Amino acid sequence: MKYIRIAAATAAIALAATACGGGDDDKDKSGSGKDPAQLKVWMMGDGTPEQTKFLDTVETEFKQKHPNTDVQIKYVPWPQVATTFQKAAAGGEGPDVTELGNTDVQSHVEQGSLADISDNFSGWADGKTLNKTALENDQSGGKTYAVPWYGGVRGIWYRTDWFQELGIQPPKTWADLTAAAKKVQDSKKVPGIGAPSDQTNALVSFIWGNGGEVATKDGGKWAGKLDQPQAVEAVNYYTGLVTKEKVAPEQYIGKNELEGPQRDFALGKLGMYIDGSWALKEMKKVSAKDEGKWGVFPIPSKTGGNAPVMAGGSDLAVWKDSKAKSVAFDYITVLNTAKNAKAWADYSGFSSMRSDVKFSDPKLEIFTQIASNTKFTPISAGWGEFEQAKKVLPNALKAIMQGKAADGELKKANEQANTLLNS
């Protein structure tokens, strides 16, 4: 008797304890029948009135071809992307057309959630204008699963007025960069540059700019290169901005560029920071007071010249469970006509992946030049695990910035790369 009561009470309490956790599983079965009268399009990000307006014009154009199909847009905020796609896979509630982060494409292909669009693609005339490197990332085993839409590359944002006043030229080498940061820090009493630990897409430019690699593929197998001297030196330079040179503040340890640097730069409380063309729109929201004084220069390599930059961006794909795959692909072609691509680039600040589309805003022109020298983080399904779930490099960087030896931390990170990228 006593033990039954104990057991019952225990179970009740355990239930009460778990009750608060569950219950966000709102699978709604009503729309599971794929109606060709409706095309579901998923766009990543929070969605803005301007973006909705742009997509409305795309829909009007699309309807000239498919007058009976309504386009339904759903915005998926970036932080929820992984869980939303997991739900889509589990509940069969996927989109017809979806935008995808380009580093995620290979994971999706691996999981078999994207439709093979090789045939549609070869019949699309505009397909030839698309960036070849970006397209490679969308292919696997000779088949095409997605098409590049827009891309973004990073540069170093700086204050043109401060550089002019202090007589600084846009840095061409690492030593220049440190010197510039020091000068700004000393005379403007703000930290010289932001070097957050959770910004792998910026860090890789330093590794590549020193002739290093994150990992390379040898005979079908990924081999980590983070323990090589070039990578170690690059990481030491980047973390040294915080620890040795003290031109980057400690307050960004454990953070990414959006959790401080962007806001602080926009407010005039930070000399330089690394971000992409899309940051302009965000920074204007924080404070447009100094907008005219913001400029960008390419991330320098160690000894001079532009370092290769990570070609971030988004691609468009047709979901495998879609009942109207060719209509879905038609939507992609309309979304990415030269006219629409330009309108999108000018609104979003991302470069179009079409070689025939350029920015209208001269401030962003430099990004077109930066984008001529791009590279990719390892095209492996394991990269998601390495960079998103385990955040191996951000955590290694954090440890190094807090005093651990770079050799040891990178060796551990490299072992992780060897396992995770090949799993």
Added chain:
Amino acid sequence: MLDTAPAVRKPPGRKNPGRARSLRRPRFGPYLLIAPTVVVIAVLMFWPMIQIGIMSFQKVGNRQLRGEPAESVGTENFRTILNDPFFWQTLRQTVLFAVVAVTLTLVIGTLIGLLLNKLGKRMSSFVAGGVMVAWATPPVTAAIIFSWLFGSTGGLVNWSLDLLPDFLVGGGWNDYNWFATPLSTYTVLTVCVVWQACPFVAVSVLAGLKSVPSELYEAARVDGSGPWRTFWSITYPILKPIFFVLLVMSIIWDFKVFTQLFVMSGMANRDAFNLSLYAYSEAFGSLNPKLGMGSAIALVFTMILLVVTALYVRVMVRQGETR
């Protein structure tokens, strides 16, 4: 919860006649009444729990979510976890945090409860209203507010600490990053969680205090007892069952804190992970979910909590019987 306690107690002088009768002739009425609740709980709670149990022995990723049969991996998930030093680190952090947070919650909550009992009617409702706001704040909102308060640009805490004289608190607070090390992260987390949890304790204690006959306190005062003695000799023994319930619930709540830590330090600070975050990062962290691993961690976690609760419930039941 407490009001029902006396009803369960056996009427004096009778030897359990109800039990004997129900052995002979089982009555279905009560079970019928409780059935809807049990069904709902079974569907929404037991079924997912059973699923977690099954999944913890399998390899489950997006392919399996799409309908492919999951491959059984035996106890591999558990072996991976238990051999991972990181698991033990997160466990240690979870336990340490729970110990500190539970203690602070109970102490501060009780003090607020005593204060509410002492205050006059108007002031008491005013203070109660104040603490209720903390209670009513959703954890996400609270976490965002606290990460702003302790933020490095425009953070109120750093700004105030910087204004204080340097010999008192030291200098350089403006750039201080609260979320850089586990210790400081957990300091902020503790403040945030305790701030939200103590109103519940305060209100429960207050409810208990209202039921203590005032003659007892009068007698104590006549005997020359101070507030400290009065609390430990009268209030605490009478409210003991309440404290037990609060203790167990606080332990469970503080063990499974997730939202606040996720918002404050997130995935990029693995050194500050607790068990929930570890499970989340394995299960949902990337586009390649490892739901099997996540389930295994959740199961281990649940087991630990069950042991803790079982111990306390045992003590609680014993106390109830000897009283």
